[in-house]
Amino acid sequence: MSKRETVTVAEVLDRIPIGAFHRRLLAVCGSAWALDGMEVIIISFTLPVLIEAWTLSGLSAGLLGSASLMGMVLGNWGWGWYADRHGRQVAFQWTVLVYGVFTGLTALAVGFYSGFALRFLTGVGLGGALAVDTSYLSEHLPTDRRGRYLVYLDAFWPVGYVLAVVLAWVFLAALPAGGMVSLPVVGAVAGWRLLFAAAGFPALLVFVIRSQLRETPYYLARTGDVEGANERLAAIAEENGEEHAPPAVEGSIRY
Numbered sequence: 001m002s003k004r005e006t007v008t009v010a011e012v013l014d015r016i017p018i019g020a021f022h023r024r025l026l027a028v029c030g031s032a033w034a035l036d037g038m039e040v041i042i043i044s045f046t047l048p049v050l051i052e053a054w055t056l057s058g059l060s061a062g063l064l065g066s067a068s069l070m071g072m073v074l075g076n077w078g079w080g081w082y083a084d085r086h087g088r089q090v091a092f093q094w095t096v097l098v099y100g101v102f103t104g105l106t107a108l109a110v111g112f113y114s115g116f117a118l119r120f121l122t123g124v125g126l127g128g129a130l131a132v133d134t135s136y137l138s139e140h141l142p143t144d145r146r147g148r149y150l151v152y153l154d155a156f157w158p159v160g161y162v163l164a165v166v167l168a169w170v171f172l173a174a175l176p177a178g179g180m181v182s183l184p185v186v187g188a189v190a191g192w193r194l195l196f197a198a199a200g201f202p203a204l205l206v207f208v209i210r211s212q213l214r215e216t217p218y219y220l221a222r223t224g225d226v227e228g229a230n231e232r233l234a235a236i237a238e239e240n241g242e243e244h245a246p247p248a249v250e251g252s253i254r255y
Contacts, residue, residue, distance in 0.1 A: 009217050012233050014142045019240025028212055029137045030156035032096055035202040036129050037160025039103050042199050045168035046192045060112050067116045071123020079128025088136045089215045095132055097206045099125030104200020107193040139216035171195035
């Protein structure tokens with residue numbers, strides 16, 4: 001029996017040219033990145049309104065404005081740990097769901113303490129999403145394109161800022177005087193509450209991640225699922241139109 005070739009995941013990925021799979025991957029990861037940027041900056045537009053509505057002191061306003069940044073420190077570490085133990089794809093889903101849901105729930109805040117807690121929890125999701133998003137993307141890229149694609153990913157961040165500006169204009173500037181909207185059954189609702197509720201729509205991205213993304217071959221190989229890693233690499237090659245799939249024999253891929 002001939003000796004079988006042993007290769008690393010990186011070596012196999014380097015053999016697969018950039019193609020449709022990588023463009024689809026960038027679209028999904030870039031969308032999550034843009035929505036991250038939107039959620040981070042959205043408080044800048046609502047903080048002046050909240051200072052007046054809740055009669056906040058300078059210290060309270062500063063803490064509220066930076067609550068999500070504090071949460072991002074914890075989220076970056078905690079979700080990185082979770083992704084290393086349970087997988088990049090599942091961690092990606094959870095981080096997007098967390099920051100989307102808690103952004104929407106901020107619409108229910110009644111004062112500084114509830115607002116701070118909800119923004120902090122939003123940040124926990126945001127910090128994790130930033131860490132997992134970049135890891136997920138980079139673990140599917142050939143070595144010579146990794147830096148370029150991470151730059152492409154960063155280009156989505158200002159798109160999120162534009163989305164935040166549009167939402168802020170719709171709900172804070174274009175509303176009738178007083179910033180209140182009358183809704184059936186609910187009655188008058190402050191524009192900033194509707195802004196946070198609308199900004200919670202990124203939670204829906206979890207359905208795209210679940211349907212379009214699979215676990216990274218790096219993670220599968222590192223956890224001993226060699227067959228799964230081979231299947232993922234072959235699927236990537238096939239989607240990119242490659243006639244010759246990467247090696248798919250037991251034990252051929254190592255981390």
